Amino acid sequence: MGVLSGYKIIELSGIGPGPLCGMLFADLGAEVIRVDRKNTVMPNQQPKFDITGRSKKSICLNLKDPESKEVLFKLIKNADALIEGYRPGVTEKLGIGPEECLKQNEKLVYGRITGWGQNGPLAQAAGHDINYIALAGALYSIWGENKPSIPLNLIGDYGGGTMFLAFGVCAALLSANRTGKGQVVDAAMIDGVSVLTSIFHSLSQSGVWNVNNRGNNLFDGGAPFYQVYETKDNMHVSIGSLEPKFYQLLIDKLNLGDEFKNQMQLDQWYNMKSKLAEIFKTKTRDEWDEIFEGSDVCYSPVLSIEEAANHKHMRARDNFVNINDVRQPSPAPRFSATPSDKPSPAPEVGQDNKSIMLDIGFSEEQIKELENKGVLL
Numbered sequence: 001m002g003v004l005s006g007y008k009i010i011e012l013s014g015i016g017p018g019p020l021c022g023m024l025f026a027d028l029g030a031e032v033i034r035v036d037r038k039n040t041v042m043p044n045q046q047p048k049f050d051i052t053g054r055s056k057k058s059i060c061l062n063l064k065d066p067e068s069k070e071v072l073f074k075l076i077k078n079a080d081a082l083i084e085g086y087r088p089g090v091t092e093k094l095g096i097g098p099e100e101c102l103k104q105n106e107k108l109v110y111g112r113i114t115g116w117g118q119n120g121p122l123a124q125a126a127g128h129d130i131n132y133i134a135l136a137g138a139l140y141s142i143w144g145e146n147k148p149s150i151p152l153n154l155i156g157d158y159g160g161g162t163m164f165l166a167f168g169v170c171a172a173l174l175s176a177n178r179t180g181k182g183q184v185v186d187a188a189m190i191d192g193v194s195v196l197t198s199i200f201h202s203l204s205q206s207g208v209w210n211v212n213n214r215g216n217n218l219f220d221g222g223a224p225f226y227q228v229y230e231t232k233d234n235m236h237v238s239i240g241s242l243e244p245k246f247y248q249l250l251i252d253k254l255n256l257g258d259e260f261k262n263q264m265q266l267d268q269w270y271n272m273k274s275k276l277a278e279i280f281k282t283k284t285r286d287e288w289d290e291i292f293e294g295s296d297v298c299y300s301p302v303l304s305i306e307e308a309a310n311h312k313h314m315r316a317r318d319n320f321v322n323i324n325d326v327r328q329p330s331p332a333p334r335f336s337a338t339p340s341d342k343p344s345p346a347p348e349v350g351q352d353n354k355s356i357m358l359d360i361g362f363s364e365e366q367i368k369e370l371e372n373k374g375v376l377l
Contacts, residue, residue, distance in 0.1 A: 002029015003338040007173070010075055010082040011056070012063075013037055016129075016153075017113050017161035017189070018085035019052040024166050026055035027331035027340055033075060033356060036060040036349045038377055048324040053346030059357070060350030060377040067375045069095050073104045074360040080176075081109040081169050088118045098184045108182040109172040113165045115156070117188030129156035129189070136160070136193035141200065143215035160192025216269070218242075224272035225250060225263065228302060229280035237280060237288050240298035250297050254279060350377055 007030040011022040019034075026032040034056045047053065059075075061068045073096075076082055082101060084091055091097045098110040115132045116122040122135075133139045133156045139148045165187035176182050203209035209217050216222035225241040241250040247263050250256070260272060280288065285301050292299035303311060309320045309327055321330045324345050331340040353376055357367045370376040 001339065001341040002027070003335050003340075005029035005338070007031070007081075008033070008079045009169075010035060010072075010079050012082070012084040012086070012091070014085035016085070017157045017165065018083055020158060020162045021083055021111075021113065021165045021169075022056060023052040023054060024162070025169075027343060028335075029338070029340060030080075032056040033079075033352075034058050034347075035063070035072065035075075037063070038349065047346045047348050048326050050346035051326070051328045054323065054328070054343040055341075056347060057352040057356060058347040058349055059353050062375055062377055063094050063096065065373070065375045066095065067370065067373065069100075071357070071360075071362075071370070071375070072096055073101070074362075075356070076101055076105050076108055077360070079105065079108060080173060081111055083111040083113065083165065083169065085113045088112075088114060088123050102182055106182060107176045107180060109169055109176055109185060110182065111165055111169040111172075111185040111187065113161055113187045113189075115161075115189045117191060118186045129153035132156040132160065132189040133193050136190045136197065137200075138193050138197055141211065141214060141217075141220055143220050155196065156189045156193055159196055160194075161187065161189040164189075164192035164195070216266075222266075222269055224269055224276050227273060227276070229277055231283060231285040231288060232281055233284040233286075235285035236302035237285055237292075238300050238302055239276075242298065246296050246298050249295065253291060253295070253297060 004025060007025070009022065009025045009030050009032045011018065011032055011034045013019070013034050013036045022032045022034065032055065034053065036058050038060065059071075061071055063072070092099075098112075101110055102108055112118060114123070115127040115129075116125060130139065130150060130153070133151075134148075136156075138155055139150075142149050142151055165185065168185035168187050172183055172185050200209060203218075204211050213222075214220060219226060221227065225239060225247050228236050228238050230236055239250065241247040244263060251260055254276075256275075259268065259275070262268070283291075288299075289301055293301070308314055314320065319330055320327050321342060322328075323343060328343075331343065334340075354364075354367060357370075357376070358364070362370075367376065
């Protein structure tokens with residue numbers, strides 16, 4: 001089952017955006033074979049908590065041993081794509097770079113995910129999400145208490161990274177099906193984050209967004225009607241009454257005075273926020289839910305990840321699934337004709353060594369020999 005059923009993806013194990021991309025492919029029905037190292041899973045972590053490993057198969061190879069190439073090359077003979085997240089040049093040094101792999105399978109899509117990209121003066125430098133979104137201009141505008149606020153690692157690793165790798169690989173697969181030729185997908189987080197900030201490049205150059213007046217613009221905490229407010233019980237609620245008709249509904253429900261009449265009177269935003277902060281402190285979050293939830297005010301309570309899983313809307317859509325007593329998000333997006341199966345648990349490292357090796361043509365004697373040599377772990 002699944003829209004990608006019949007596709008085979010080889011994932012060279014790593015951390016962060018690569019494994020999540022592999023999970024997305026597996027969720028949608030692709031056969032994802034993870035080429036593991038002994039230390040793929042974090043120390044003392046049980047496979048059941050490896051959510052991004054779900055629905056995958058695992059073969060454990062010593063990729064530093066030249067004989068491992070024979071195994072990998074056989075794996076990619078009938079694979080559709082390979083994804084890896086090493087620093088530029090690492091797979092080339094191992095003899096399993098794009099040039100070598102495309103010789104084995106000319107239709108192969110070779111997906112590469114890095115922070116800085118495959119070339120450029122920083123290509124070989126270490127980095128993490130916070131560095132990539134800083135260089136791409138996103139972190140500068142996410143204003144907190146007198147300094148940029150760290151938005152978890154969602155923007156660089158997963159928004160600019162995973163999603164653009166998945167999109168790039170799927171696009172290249174469409175091209176390969178049409179042309180018979182594979183190619184390399186260079187998914188750099190700085191590139192993806194730059195694309196995500198497109199609207200802010202537009203707003204800033206048209207004079208709508210003041211990049212040097214952080215915390216006072218429409219989406220960065222400046223607007224009283226696009227804001228988070230604390231409640232009486234020290235919880236928080238979110239308001240997103242952007243459009244005039246939604247803003248008017250906010251005014252009506254809160255019985256706000258004339259000082260709120262002009263939504264876009266920027267010099268009054270600070271006073272408006274202060275007044276709304278006082279109002280939202282008069283009721284608990286649950287009480288505000290009763291007033292606003294489901295209305296066109298554009299309102300949501302600010303929930304923890306535990307609370308989110310139990311919200312009535314999330315439950316109604318089956319947004320979360322339990323696998324081996326571990327709560328995790330359900331596959332997304334959803335398809336009408338080819339729905340995704342419920343994910344299966346992540347494999348133990350090397351769990352599928354024998355079945356994968358037999359499937360690609362190795363005999364049991366050859367498998368044993370490679371195990372004795374330390375090629376197959």
